[in-house]
Amino acid sequence: MQFHPTPLAGAFLIDIEPVEDQRGLFARTVCEDEFARHGLVGRFVQQSVSWNPHAGTLRGLHFQIAPDQEIKLVRVTRGAIFDAIVDLRPGSATYGKAFHTELSAGNRRQLYIPAGMAHGFQSLEADTEVLYQMSAPFRPASARGLRWDDPALNIPWPVCASRKISDNDRAWPTLAARTLALTLNL
Numbered sequence: 001m002q003f004h005p006t007p008l009a010g011a012f013l014i015d016i017e018p019v020e021d022q023r024g025l026f027a028r029t030v031c032e033d034e035f036a037r038h039g040l041v042g043r044f045v046q047q048s049v050s051w052n053p054h055a056g057t058l059r060g061l062h063f064q065i066a067p068d069q070e071i072k073l074v075r076v077t078r079g080a081i082f083d084a085i086v087d088l089r090p091g092s093a094t095y096g097k098a099f100h101t102e103l104s105a106g107n108r109r110q111l112y113i114p115a116g117m118a119h120g121f122q123s124l125e126a127d128t129e130v131l132y133q134m135s136a137p138f139r140p141a142s143a144r145g146l147r148w149d150d151p152a153l154n155i156p157w158p159v160c161a162s163r164k165i166s167d168n169d170r171a172w173p174t175l176a177a178r179t180l181a182l183t184l185n186l
């Protein structure tokens with residue numbers, strides 16, 4: 001595998017190194033030892049799939065608070081997504097900054113998201129299936145979110161027409177509102 005650092009420390013794009021023959025290709029997508037050599041966790045406790053029948057479907061931005069913060073490894077098995085993450089690690093040099101990339105069935109690229117980041121994506125094609133693994137179990141009480149269209153994050157979501165978003169995702173606070181609420185201990 002090839003590990004490409006992103007501008008957000010600890011987040012990596014991971015490309016496969018395919019071995020090809022007349023049958024097609026073979027490649028590892030997770031290897032605990034190889035991940036460890038790059039300082040990454042390669043052991044996950046849950047794997048989930050989301051199917052998005054329409055282009056423009058937007059999910060996020062999601063994260064879990066301590067003690068349930070999770071590392072995520074995201075890939076696309078059908079179609080394509082615009083994938084975005086936001087650094088929420090206190091004291092990080094890139095706190096509040098976003099990074100985005102395209103993951104597709106065609107590029108077989110994975111995004112490794114360290115703990116302390118919010119994550120969201122928008123489907124770029126109809127019939128898009130996203131597969132992701134987590135290092136910590138889903139705990140509804142620890143689940144939090146940020147507004148996908150927070151102007152401070154300035155994430156260039158590419159599909160404007162026929163956007164589909166859940167009511168929950170429309171209601172998350174902006175980063176500034178969340179920070180203020182935490183400061184006031186609300």
Ligand SMILES: Cc1cn([C@H]2C[C@H](O)[C@@H](COP(=O)(O)OP(=O)(O)O[C@H]3O[C@@H](C)C(=O)[C@@H](O)[C@H]3O)O2)c(=O)[nH]c1=O
Nearest residue numbers: 048050059060061062063072119120121132138166168
């Ligand atoms: C995330 C999750 C949800 N659920 C349930 C809760 C709810 O009834 C239903 C749908 O949940 P949501 O609307 O939160 O699904 P969704 O918006 O697809 O949530 C996902 O979004 C992307 C961006 C991520 O990064 C994921 O970690 C996850 O948060 O599934 C689980 O049972 N386990 C899980 O791990």
